[in-house]
Amino acid sequence: MKPNNPSISIIIPVLNEEKLIGKILKHIGQTSSKTSIMEVICVDGGSRDKTISIAGLFGAKVIPSKKGRARQMNLGAQNASGEVLYFLHADTFTPNNFDQLILDAIKEGYESGCFRMRFDTKNPILRLFAWLSRINHTLCRGGDQSLFIKRNLFHKTKGFNEDYLIYEDTEFIQRLYKQTKFKVLPNHVITSARKYREKGWLKVQFHFGMIHLKNYLGAGPDELYRYYSKKILN
Known part of the structure; x- marks a missing residue:
């Protein structure tokens, strides 16, 4: 880890993701510098397939949880050691050098942010909606774009609202927009x-x-x- 660089904990909520979780974890290793990622935490909501064993094979720390993405992500944050939390969906692929891009934004004074997004499809309508992710407005935000946030800000804002069984990412980001300057990085995550x-x-x-x-x-x-x-x- 470079001197004075904060460490990153990656938190992935999972539930029956045996088809993708290995690919995602392998891709994380291929697109990061391996010097700033302190840990990858998969918070499992009760998988009945091979998700847990596959995640373990790729070196992720697996934490059991009750089902519910907000609850799972909050539990991951409670168990994270990194100074920066990076929330990633189990079907979203990171861009090259994503860890350094996040740390550069942190050095610039941003405490939270996301990447732009692309879908793994050529459907023109979905490509249009993905294109809108470059706009820095709450209407264009969603969990598929991933989310980085300094750990102290996460705890200060009390994290995800567990009353939301859907829309938990957007609701949280809307609160962040009111409390801090939110950065939309120009690189793209690829989501399913x-x-x-x-x-x-x-x-x-x-x-x-x-x-x-x-x-x-x-x-x-x-x-x-x-x-x-x-x-x-x-």
């Missing part, structure tokens, strides 16, 4: 469009848009989850 392929891209994008609108109009976490369960899960 698997939910769009499974459910239909038009259906999923429309209903995610409605969830954004409902949140803007004041809907709480229970109402958002009921809508998500009815319109997307079913």
